[in-house]
Amino acid sequence: MTGKKNSPLIVKWESQVRKGMLDFIVLLCLEKREYYGYELARATKTTAELDISEGTIYPLLNRLKSEGLIASRWVEMEAGIPRKYYKLTAKGRGLLPEMKASWQQLSVSLKRLMEDNR
């Protein structure tokens, strides 16, 4: 209930910006600790700005797994449905610094562009 009414163009644009970004967000989350899919979707929904829906998160996790960046393991619960926990592989952990550097460079470039127009 933000009450904020964003223009449809912005909504469409934000959706596009998220492409690729979500990889980064998920890997950053997993850098800290293990998560299971539904938990990730919920966590990013709470953080609001980085909202990742379920229809997005599961294909995404599968892709990251097939790329060898993350690994999964089933965990039986005493009550309820088993959870599939994901964690970073060595490869995934090695990729993160590159992504961080790339992001920082883009961030700086855009900041400069915005400030030039001040």
Next chain:
Amino acid sequence: MTGKKNSPLIVKWESQVRKGMLDFIVLLCLEKREYYGYELARATKTTAELDISEGTIYPLLNRLKSEGLIASRWVEMEAGIPRKYYKLTAKGRGLLPEMKASWQQLSVSLKRLMEDNR
């Protein structure tokens, strides 16, 4: 000639991150002054980090135009091929603050995510 050999995964990722971002970059450029297509492609190639190729820029400009964010006019040159100059419309100029705010929010969220894992 960077001499830097980025992993293919990073290259693919960066290409995805650019999705939608390029709209923002072009609009930011046009906020300052008029550009023509080829000039934009060259300018961003010089700045290197924000490189937009010709195959990308022309469809992109057409899309922004059809969305009413930019307008174009032909300019005959005394010598050489006529140029199609683009500039922001009122609508485009009105959208930019929203995009800037959205970008800033994303930027802050990601920064926090990265620092949490420090």
Next chain:
DNA sequence: CAACATACCTTGTAATGCAGCGTATAGGGT
């Protein structure tokens, strides 16, 4: 006229976010 730079543009491919589904388990309400 060949080669190159300028300047416009299109087509096809690959990749991805996400709405909208579907499945199954557990619990609460009526």
Next chain:
DNA sequence: ACCCTATACGCTGCATTACAAGGTATGTTG
């Protein structure tokens, strides 16, 4: 017994987009 909700997994199809590759036309230089 029945429905509804929450949890937790997943998939399919659509729309969108970056970019390589190619095309067209004009002007300059050798």
